[in-house]
Amino acid sequence: MKLINTLAEMQALKHPEGFKIGFVPTMGYLHEGHLSLVDASKKDCDLTIVSIFVNPAQFGENEDLDSYPRDMERDLSLLKARGVDYVFFPDAQMMYPNGYRTWVEVEGLSDILCGASRKGHFRGVCTVVLKLVNIVKPHFMYMGDKDYQQQSILRIMLKDLNLDTTIVGCPIVREQDGLAKSSRNVYLDPNNRQIALCLYRALIQAQKEVRSGILVAETLAEHAAALIESTGARVDYVKIIDSRDLNFPNEVNEHSRMVIAAYVGKTRLIDNMLLVSP
């Protein structure tokens, strides 16, 4: 496994003719969710590149940029064990040198759901991912369904800007009790770790209600929100979206996905699930 920490070296990499390049962008502090993306890339591609970059541009002023968990040594040993070919870890000054002034925004979808409470978040995400795609030049980019809005926005960005990279969405990896794996779960004390399960429970409850014939999106969202609030967690949003375009349907169909963001203590967690099992 080769480690690369300069743009010049990453951009100068030459790959054998015809090789399929798979890319997994991450912010590090890796868990099995990230590693499932690596496995998917290894399965499909000839070469797998992982980036580790805690992108300051996607954190708001009062968010957790400084405290975001980091453990480079552990990350590198996990990636090595998984057979990754290259790890790219630029620093912030390299990605955003003094005088940096170009930003990418996907209109309309960046200020709803997570974008409503995290102003500028998706502008930061789109900008860094476009930069990484230009630097790494992957054929396929592996992203988790956990960040469903992010993945949807980035698909549109790649298409609108005519980039030759395809996003491959991968299922959410969960803890045994259902909590979606997240680097931020480390913030949860034992009590909040229990409370955090309410997101998964609310999604499962909604799936059950759909099976029992409740199809009105607003009713399902209200019930989910009530379950979450009853545990002491605070709902940021509970919505039902159409997985294809992030529109908000009135009635559930096979494309409907419940998406949730909630604060457990100070920790903001997200999760989502299709409401009709495929």
Ligand code: AMP
């Ligand atoms: P992050 O390091 O949080 O920016 O995440 C990097 C990538 O890992 C994104 O594509 C996430 O959607 C994905 N990811 C994070 N958690 C999970 C999970 N529990 N299951 C699957 N993918 C995940």
